[in-house]
Amino acid sequence: MKITILVGSSRKGGNSELLADFVVQDIEHEKVYIKDLYIRPIVDLRHTRNGFQAVNDDYDRLVEAIMKSDVLIFATPIYWYSMSSLMKNMIDRLSQAIRDEKYPNLREHLKTIRAIVVVVGGDDPRIKGLPLIQQFQYTFDFLNMPFSSYIIGEANQPEEILKDSRALLQAAWLNEKLKSELYAEKE
Amino acid sequence: MKITILVGSSRKGGNSELLADFVVQDIEHEKVYIKDLYIRPIVDLRHTRNGFQAVNDDYDRLVEAIMKSDVLIFATPIYWYSMSSLMKNMIDRLSQAIRDEKYPNLREHLKTIRAIVVVVGGDDPRIKGLPLIQQFQYTFDFLNMPFSSYIIGEANQPEEILKDSRALLQAAWLNEKLKSELYAEKE
Amino acid sequence: MKITILVGSSRKGGNSELLADFVVQDIEHEKVYIKDLYIRPIVDLRHTRNGFQAVNDDYDRLVEAIMKSDVLIFATPIYWYSMSSLMKNMIDRLSQAIRDEKYPNLREHLKTIRAIVVVVGGDDPRIKGLPLIQQFQYTFDFLNMPFSSYIIGEANQPEEILKDSRALLQAAWLNEKLKSELYAEKE
Amino acid sequence: MKITILVGSSRKGGNSELLADFVVQDIEHEKVYIKDLYIRPIVDLRHTRNGFQAVNDDYDRLVEAIMKSDVLIFATPIYWYSMSSLMKNMIDRLSQAIRDEKYPNLREHLKTIRAIVVVVGGDDPRIKGLPLIQQFQYTFDFLNMPFSSYIIGEANQPEEILKDSRALLQAAWLNEKLKSELYAEKE
Numbered sequence: 163m164k165i166t167i168l169v170g171s172s173r174k175g176g177n178s179e180l181l182a183d184f185v186v187q188d189i190e191h192e193k194v195y196i197k198d199l200y201i202r203p204i205v206d207l208r209h210t211r212n213g214f215q216a217v218n219d220d221y222d223r224l225v226e227a228i229m230k231s232d233v234l235i236f237a238t239p240i241y242w243y244s245m246s247s248l249m250k251n252m253i254d255r256l257s258q259a260i261r262d263e264k265y266p267n268l269r270e271h272l273k274t275i276r277a278i279v280v281v282v283g284g285d286d287p288r289i290k291g292l293p294l295i296q297q298f299q300y301t302f303d304f305l306n307m308p309f310s311s312y313i314i315g316e317a318n319q320p321e322e323i324l325k326d327s328r329a330l331l332q333a334a335w336l337n338e339k340l341k342s343e344l345y346a347e348k349e
Numbered sequence: 350m351k352i353t354i355l356v357g358s359s360r361k362g363g364n365s366e367l368l369a370d371f372v373v374q375d376i377e378h379e380k381v382y383i384k385d386l387y388i389r390p391i392v393d394l395r396h397t398r399n400g401f402q403a404v405n406d407d408y409d410r411l412v413e414a415i416m417k418s419d420v421l422i423f424a425t426p427i428y429w430y431s432m433s434s435l436m437k438n439m440i441d442r443l444s445q446a447i448r449d450e451k452y453p454n455l456r457e458h459l460k461t462i463r464a465i466v467v468v469v470g471g472d473d474p475r476i477k478g479l480p481l482i483q484q485f486q487y488t489f490d491f492l493n494m495p496f497s498s499y500i501i502g503e504a505n506q507p508e509e510i511l512k513d514s515r516a517l518l519q520a521a522w523l524n525e526k527l528k529s530e531l532y533a534e535k536e
Numbered sequence: 537m538k539i540t541i542l543v544g545s546s547r548k549g550g551n552s553e554l555l556a557d558f559v560v561q562d563i564e565h566e567k568v569y570i571k572d573l574y575i576r577p578i579v580d581l582r583h584t585r586n587g588f589q590a591v592n593d594d595y596d597r598l599v600e601a602i603m604k605s606d607v608l609i610f611a612t613p614i615y616w617y618s619m620s621s622l623m624k625n626m627i628d629r630l631s632q633a634i635r636d637e638k639y640p641n642l643r644e645h646l647k648t649i650r651a652i653v654v655v656v657g658g659d660d661p662r663i664k665g666l667p668l669i670q671q672f673q674y675t676f677d678f679l680n681m682p683f684s685s686y687i688i689g690e691a692n693q694p695e696e697i698l699k700d701s702r703a704l705l706q707a708a709w710l711n712e713k714l715k716s717e718l719y720a721e722k723e
Numbered sequence: 724m725k726i727t728i729l730v731g732s733s734r735k736g737g738n739s740e741l742l743a744d745f746v747v748q749d750i751e752h753e754k755v756y757i758k759d760l761y762i763r764p765i766v767d768l769r770h771t772r773n774g775f776q777a778v779n780d781d782y783d784r785l786v787e788a789i790m791k792s793d794v795l796i797f798a799t800p801i802y803w804y805s806m807s808s809l810m811k812n813m814i815d816r817l818s819q820a821i822r823d824e825k826y827p828n829l830r831e832h833l834k835t836i837r838a839i840v841v842v843v844g845g846d847d848p849r850i851k852g853l854p855l856i857q858q859f860q861y862t863f864d865f866l867n868m869p870f871s872s873y874i875i876g877e878a879n880q881p882e883e884i885l886k887d888s889r890a891l892l893q894a895a896w897l898n899e900k901l902k903s904e905l906y907a908e909k910e
Contacts, residue, residue, distance in 0.1 A: 172392045203384070203435055205359045206426070209507050239393070242491075243484040244431055247438035248390055254434045289860050289870070290487050292853045293480030296670075299850050300430040300477050309850070311889075320396050328872075331896050335889055476673050476683070479666045483857075486663050496663070498702075515685075515709055522705050546766045571764075577809055579733045580800070583881050613767070616865075617858040618805055621815045622764055625808035664861050667854030671804040674851050678803075694770050 165191040166231040170238030170249030177282040177323035181315045182237035184333035194227045196248045204254045214258045233276045240283025276310040284318035352378040353418040357425030357436030364469040364510040368502045369424035371520035381414045383435045391441045401445045427470030463497040471505035539565040540605040544612030544623030551656040551697035555689045556611035558707035568601045570622045578628045588632045614657030650684040658692035726752040727792040731799030731810030738843040738884035742876045743798035745894035755788045757809045765815040775819045794837045801844025837871040845879035
């Protein structure tokens with residue numbers, strides 16, 4: 163079971179990344195910092211004669227990471243009650259990628275991935291973050307990706323998530339669950 | 350009453366822009382194509398010693414357009430059940446802009462602007478677009494911007510919005526409302 | 537095409553009923569005033585040995601009305617951001633009715649009914665009524681009932697809905713749509 | 724700190740009640756079984772000459788329980804993606820109660836109560852129960868009642884909630900929190 167965290171924050175060690183770290187504590191995993199990839203915004207050419215055009219950027223690296231994964235953790239700060247634009251930019255490009263001959267197996271592979279969402283916000287996120295959770299649900303439904311679980315944390319200052327005992331507890335619970343699955347797998 | 354449309358699509362003449370055009374038919378207005386501006390993703394430095402750093406991009410032009418406006422129309426396609434990453438990128442940078450000494454009156458001015466949201470999607474948008482409307486509401490609440498109204502249209506193919514009679518009717522209604530306000534203003 | 541309005545208000549001629557009247561103007565239809573029916577709250581006995589028990593109340597009349605209908609209009613005031621308890625009481629009992637041998641064809645028939653939702657509230661209903669719309673969606677999804685459309689009106693005082701030009705316009709649009717379908721049917 | 728659980732289920736010992744029991748484990752509390760009270764549906768007479776009429780039922784007992792409480796736990800099964808009609812019926816009547824001269828201090832007292840929501844559903848409740856959480860939020864906002872926290876559990880069969888380790892963990896967390904507050908109070 164390979165686990166990849168997609169880190170949507172603009173800074174390393176942000177609260178949502180820290181919370182995701184608890185989820186994978188003592189479990190092998192990889193991280194993709196979206197901020198370190200050069201990903202161009204999607205240009206919607208679905209309906210033009212030639213369709214989408216090849217884009218020269220780092221999206222291949224992202225798709226490679228996804229293709230290797232069994233579990234994807236979407237870790238993003240809540241900016242303006244939604245995911246960061248860095249993460250949204252990556253997701254928007256999926257519209258092109260799932261139709262791209264370069265990635266013939268992407269769409270099928272996505273159906274096998276379990277999605278976990280870890281978000282942290284500062285303004286009443288357990289209420290005002292709920293539309294974001296619903297959007298993830300619609301997105302995973304569209305892709306036929308099982309939506310495994312989500313954790314909403316609350317923090318404003320750097321590392322403040324460490325004080326959100328409720329979120330940490332849920333991360334620990336999820337960590338246990340992943341470990342027991344890994345263990346069962348090895349049997 | 351100055352009206353500005355913020356166009357969030359990656360292509361000119363997209364469905365959401367067309368629908369917004371009906372809202373401002375025969376009314377003076379300006380358009381800002383976000384796709385034509387170079388806007389860097391926000392780097393969250395709120396909590397560092399020096400705070401946000403000056404960014405050398407086109408955000409000034411956006412703020413200028415906002416500062417001149419009494420009505421802002423956020424016109425965006427629904428990509429993955431949310432606004433386009435182009436528009437999200439612009440909104441994320443607001444966190445910096447409203448704290449920026451370069452724009453001392455931005456925050457106050459935003460409180461006087463009426464916001465209109467015009468979104469068009471292809472996958473059951475009148476249901477699956479609702480979380481996006483809620484996020485706009487939370488955003489405008491945070492900024493104390495009155496949320497005037499929203500229109501959700503349905504379209505997949507280019508110009509297909511012209512067949513969504515329900516959305517067009519709502520755009521016509523809003524157009525009449527804006528015109529009567531403009532007329533009252535000139536009295 | 538038989539149309540039935542399920543009226544969820546506690547008073548006759550309430551705003552949501554008036555708005556639904558515009559939807560069916562000049563179209564034959566029936567009305568069921570839920571307030572005039574004696575419907576007992578559901579007692580959840582799904583998991584007991586004997587299952588649900590026969591209930592001696594007016595639910596049969598409701599099921600009869602549903603079985604005759606091709607279009608159901610759920611017209612309810614928004615009380616506390618949700619449907620009236622009168623309507624909720626009726627819907628809760630569906631859990632029993634769709635399992636009841638007395639109504640062997642109910643479940644299949646529901647799949648053929650188109651649902652229309654007409655709600656009116658006084659506290660920012662076009663935003664704060666959205667969770668209610670989402671709940672109707674989930675409910676209709678569960679029943680495999682096509683969710684045709686919804687209208688959200690705003691009113692506090694009796695008959696104030698008559699001033700909500702936007703809601704009236706949508707009702708008129710829906711009225712035209714239903715009429716043209718009826719016309720096509722008769723051809 | 725007086726804690727009252729409002730039990731919205733139609734059966735004693737239902738899953739939502741069991742989950743609420745974990746929240747108050749080893750803490751003094753009271754329970755009100757709404758199913759055992761005779762509460763008439765609201766008749767909306769806000770706008771009639773004489774206003775609301777006195778209702779001869781058990782609502783007084785409910786108001787008494789509320790007036791004695793510092794913490795209210797709303798425990799309800801999720802029926803059709805919303806609260807039970809039993810609970811909705813009780814909440815709808817609040818519209819009358821907060822305007823009723825019989826209860827002159829109710830409205831003020833509600834502002835001092837902390838609300839906890841405990842809901843259990845069988846059909847993907849952590850996603851499909853979110854609109855219900857939003858409605859509680861709007862309701863508490865209207866009443867200026869602080870919304871302390873919510874727990875969403877998943878269960879279908881009786882007592883199946885005992886297997887939802889994630890919900891139980893959150894109940895235990897909340898239990899600890901309440902205990903430490905009680906302890907601090909006694910100091």
